[in-house]
Amino acid sequence: GQNIDQPTEMTATEGAIVQINCTYQTSGFNGLFWYQQHAGEAPTFLSYNVLDGLEEKGRFSSFLSRSKGYSYLLLKELQMKDSASYLCAVSDSNYQLIWGAGTKLIIKP
Amino acid sequence: IAGITQAPTSQILAAGRRMTLRCTQDMRHNAMYWYRQDLGLGLRLIHYSNTAGTTGKGEVPDGYSVSRANTDDFPLTLASAVPSQTSVYFCASSERAGEDEKLFFGSGTQLSVL
Numbered sequence: 001g002q003n004i005d006q007p008t009e010m011t012a013t014e015g016a017i018v019q020i021n022c023t024y025q026t027s028g029f030n031g032l033f034w035y036q037q038h039a040g041e042a043p044t045f046l047s048y049n050v051l052d053g054l055e056e057k058g059r060f061s062s063f064l065s066r067s068k069g070y071s072y073l074l075l076k077e078l079q080m081k082d083s084a085s086y087l088c089a090v091s092d093s094n095y096q097l098i099w100g101a102g103t104k105l106i107i108k109p
Numbered sequence: 110i111a112g113i114t115q116a117p118t119s120q121i122l123a124a125g126r127r128m129t130l131r132c133t134q135d136m137r138h139n140a141m142y143w144y145r146q147d148l149g150l151g152l153r154l155i156h157y158s159n160t161a162g163t164t165g166k167g168e169v170p171d172g173y174s175v176s177r178a179n180t181d182d183f184p185l186t187l188a189s190a191v192p193s194q195t196s197v198y199f200c201a202s203s204e205r206a207g208e209d210e211k212l213f214f215g216s217g218t219q220l221s222v223l
Binding site: 095 | 149150151152153154157167168199206207209211212213214215216217
């Protein structure tokens with residue numbers, strides 16, 4: 001079966017760095033997405049990786065290793081507004097997205 | 110403001126009743142999707158439409174139907190609601206169906222079936 005694994009919850013301190021991991025087992029691979037979802041709101045797009053390596057976008061970076069079925073989202077200089085759930089999703093061989101359950105990130109002052 | 114509009118925002122429904130969740134986008138996106146989000150689970154695809162006039166079944170289509178008469182609208186109908194359909198429903202769109210297409214989501218409909 002297809003599976004996406006992420007930690008359920010993480011806690012970090014304002015101003016620090018946090019890494020949210022995502023491992024996947026899917027039938028085919030056509031890219032990996034990260035979305036941010038604040039409580040009670042819709043998910044919003046953060047990043048897309050299809051090739052191995054690190055993609056940097058401001059305070060957020062996303063890394064992919066296709067051979068290991070592994071990705072991480074790195075958040076630097078954490079701000080209170082970064083408190084949200086972070087969703088990992090993989091596009092499978094049919095270009096359908098398989099979603100992880102999300103990682104709830106709690107930022108403490 | 111361009112985007113996706115869903116209605117209603119929330120609804121309490123008696124089991125056995127019929128309900129249509131509305132979704133409209135003004136971005137002229139070709140592809141549209143309906144997802145449900147349940148606590149502890151990832152988003153699950155109910156139905157999708159790659160272009161106006163076509164629809165397809167997702168991971169959890171049973172008990173739901175959709176139509177795509179035009180580019181902008183993609184309503185989701187529950188013919189006879191059951192309590193297991195209690196969930197948050199998100200409509201989404203993308204410029205086209207494809208591997209690198211990011212999704213734009215509506216604000217969601219919280220549905221409770223009693």
